[in-house]
Amino acid sequence: MNTIIEPFRIKVVEPIRMTTPEQRESILAAAGYNVFLVRAEDVLIDLLTDSGTGAMSSLQWAGVMRGDESYAGAKSWYELQDRVQEITGFAHILPTHQGRASERILFELLGGEGKVVPNNNHFDTTRANIEHTGAKAVDLVIDEGKDPKTRHPFKGNLDPAKLEALISEIGADKIPVVMVTVTNNSGGGQPVSLENLHAIRDICNKHELPLFLDACRFAENAWFIKQREPGQQDRSVREIVRQMFDLADGATISAKKDGLVNIGGLLLLRSPELVRQADELLILTEGFVTYGGLAGRDLEAMAQGFDEITDADYLQYRVRSTEYLGEKLLTAGVQIVEPPGGHAIYIDAKHFCPHIPPRHFPGQALVCGMYRHAGIRAVEIGSVMFGKEKAPPMELVRLAIPRRVYTQSHIDYVIEAISELFEQRDQLRGLEIVSEPPSLRHFTARFREL
Numbered sequence: 001m002n003t004i005i006e007p008f009r010i011k012v013v014e015p016i017r018m019t020t021p022e023q024r025e026s027i028l029a030a031a032g033y034n035v036f037l038v039r040a041e042d043v044l045i046d047l048l049t050d051s052g053t054g055a056m057s058s059l060q061w062a063g064v065m066r067g068d069e070s071y072a073g074a075k076s077w078y079e080l081q082d083r084v085q086e087i088t089g090f091a092h093i094l095p096t097h098q099g100r101a102s103e104r105i106l107f108e109l110l111g112g113e114g115k116v117v118p119n120n121n122h123f124d125t126t127r128a129n130i131e132h133t134g135a136k137a138v139d140l141v142i143d144e145g146k147d148p149k150t151r152h153p154f155k156g157n158l159d160p161a162k163l164e165a166l167i168s169e170i171g172a173d174k175i176p177v178v179m180v181t182v183t184n185n186s187g188g189g190q191p192v193s194l195e196n197l198h199a200i201r202d203i204c205n206k207h208e209l210p211l212f213l214d215a216c217r218f219a220e221n222a223w224f225i226k227q228r229e230p231g232q233q234d235r236s237v238r239e240i241v242r243q244m245f246d247l248a249d250g251a252t253i254s255a256k257k258d259g260l261v262n263i264g265g266l267l268l269l270r271s272p273e274l275v276r277q278a279d280e281l282l283i284l285t286e287g288f289v290t291y292g293g294l295a296g297r298d299l300e301a302m303a304q305g306f307d308e309i310t311d312a313d314y315l316q317y318r319v320r321s322t323e324y325l326g327e328k329l330l331t332a333g334v335q336i337v338e339p340p341g342g343h344a345i346y347i348d349a350k351h352f353c354p355h356i357p358p359r360h361f362p363g364q365a366l367v368c369g370m371y372r373h374a375g376i377r378a379v380e381i382g383s384v385m386f387g388k389e390k391a392p393p394m395e396l397v398r399l400a401i402p403r404r405v406y407t408q409s410h411i412d413y414v415i416e417a418i419s420e421l422f423e424q425r426d427q428l429r430g431l432e433i434v435s436e437p438p439s440l441r442h443f444t445a446r447f448r449e450l
Helices: 021-030 058-066 075-088 099-110 124-132 160-170 194-207 218-228 237-246 272-285 296-308 312-331 362-374 408-423
Strands: 092-096 116-119 136-139 178-181 211-214 250-254 265-269 344-348 379-381 396-400 431-435 446-449
Touching: 021 362, 058 296, 075 092, 075 237, 075 265, 075 296, 092 099, 092 272, 099 124, 099 250, 099 265, 099 272, 116 160, 124 136, 160 194, 178 194, 194 211, 194 237, 218 237, 218 312, 265 272, 312 344, 312 408, 362 379, 362 396, 362 408, 362 431
Parallel strands: 116 136, 116 178, 178 211, 211 250
Antiparallel strands: 092 265, 250 265, 344 396, 379 396, 431 446
8 A cells, every 4th residue: 555644543623713815914914924923823734843733642641641740759750761761771861841941951061152062953942052151053964964955865964074174173172062963953854874873973982072962853863764774674763763862972852842742851861960960950940850840741741752752653654744745845846855854844945935035034935925825834944043144055944744733635735835825936025124032033023024
């Protein structure tokens, strides 16, 4: 059989409020042409993010009812700790309310003026948390990862030669940690190979540097390794996941992605001294070390979610359904980051809107056009998000697919809408910023159309 079906049945449904183009025009203007400021009830298909927007399973909801709400030493914490230790091999696990809280704790301990943190590509909150401490975030993805049309099985790889060159240029003493994001969100959701992780681990060993994973989508990355990397086809997803984590000294995880929950995160550490310092910060800012700002029911749902995420049937459906969207858009002439990623499709906004220069934000123009035309909400990953000092190498619009939420007919609607918009793309208008915050401006900036 060639048809990939959803490996689940729908048990509860939520209505979608239908809106007209005229209504959406007014809503968009009132939101300052920033779809982050649009009410969720005014969105038909919400592809803004896959973070915390997934549907939990019946077993996860059963866990919510079992949640132990004790302040210290709750049974639900030990359920989560045992599950994560089994999957990752890390002994020291700190719960947080979401991934950026893990990043904040980590970089408060490791960041600071004069420090430099390399990565394949930092995502928005990672970069912001690093730079908030006065450190500098540097992207060292392989060159293939900067070209939407290039097909490479692991376009998310961190370039070992670029890392060695950076270490030679500034000295290892200025690099507190090397990070690798799996999968590479800013670079089109592209995976990182085991071969690349081993190469970066060897460089870190040579220069006595710790290696950390930004492991929000670790299971999807492991699935790509199983499918694409020679010698990995006969291994289980869990075996590959474990090898990925075994190569790292620590990890930040937003459980709102591959943890299949609506809230929650983790900070994984090996260094006893770093654990001691992180425990102190966690208690100060998040909560006691056995709940980290989360309710017991959240911990219980996370434990079950981490068990479900490595299921091969689920991962096959997840990746194939995303590929389906990407392939249909390519057929319609819409250039995307190739090959399609695991959690999202990234449209090349430069190709879609060649008449709009980066200074007028072609990705944001496309985001507004999609909402105006069809009520679809997406997110710009280009000059709005990362171009405050200089234009980034790619102007992208991400269609992030929530886990276990939308059916194929929803995705077919998205394909039809974007294909229609592509035929009318010369009508899209650039924008300029009216107001913006000092950092993470894409969340709350307001625009006007030119």
